[in-house]
Amino acid sequence: MRDRIRRDGPDLQVGSSAVMTLTLALHELQTNAIKYGALSSPEGMVELFWKVVDGPPGKRLWMQWAERDGPPVQPPTKQGLGTRLISKATGRALGGEAKLEYTPAGATWFLIAPLDRISVS
Numbered sequence: 358m359r360d361r362i363r364r365d366g367p368d369l370q371v372g373s374s375a376v377m378t379l380t381l382a383l384h385e386l387q388t389n390a391i392k393y394g395a396l397s398s399p400e401g402m403v404e405l406f407w408k409v410v411d412g413p414p415g416k417r418l419w420m421q422w423a424e425r426d427g428p429p430v431q432p433p434t435k436q437g438l439g440t441r442l443i444s445k446a447t448g449r450a451l452g453g454e455a456k457l458e459y460t461p462a463g464a465t466w467f468l469i470a471p472l473d474r475i476s477v478s
Contacts, residue, residue: 361396366407369418372477375451379475382447382455385439386422386466395427395463402426409472416472417453424463432459451475 371379387396387403395401407420424430433440440457443466448455453470 361401362403362405364405366405366420367409369407369409369476371475375475378447378450382443382466382468383422385443386464389439389464390424390427393428394430395424398427400426401428401463410469414471418468418470418472418475420468422464422466424465427463429461430459430463431461 383405390396390401390403395403402425404423404425405421406423407418410417410419436444444455444457446455447468448470451468451470452474453468455466455468458465458467
């Protein structure tokens with residue numbers, strides 16, 4: 358499975374308050390990808406990218422989880438706890454914004470949050 362998850366971004370030392378939030382969100386995304394999304398089929402892939410962007414109001418972490426080459430995806434008919442966690446609570450907890458989109462190509466999750474709420478550097 359490791360070869361089906363591509364990741365890239367700068368090294369960051371994540372603070373203790375942000376570790377739990379990010380871990381829960383990424384765990385939920387991975388669980389959903391294994392059950393229903395890209396990782397449920399042998400051809401499916403996940404790409405996790407992050408970068409630090411600078412600009413008003415300061416440095417921010419931009420992160421994207423994107424699934425591809427899996428089965429066609431449709432938005433769920435109702436939002437469970439996990440969906441609410443990754444689409445709303447994660448952004449609020451980190452003082453930023455999180456967004457989950459469903460397209461036929463796969464689920465895509467975006468996070469943008471102030472770097473000082475995430476990194477201890």
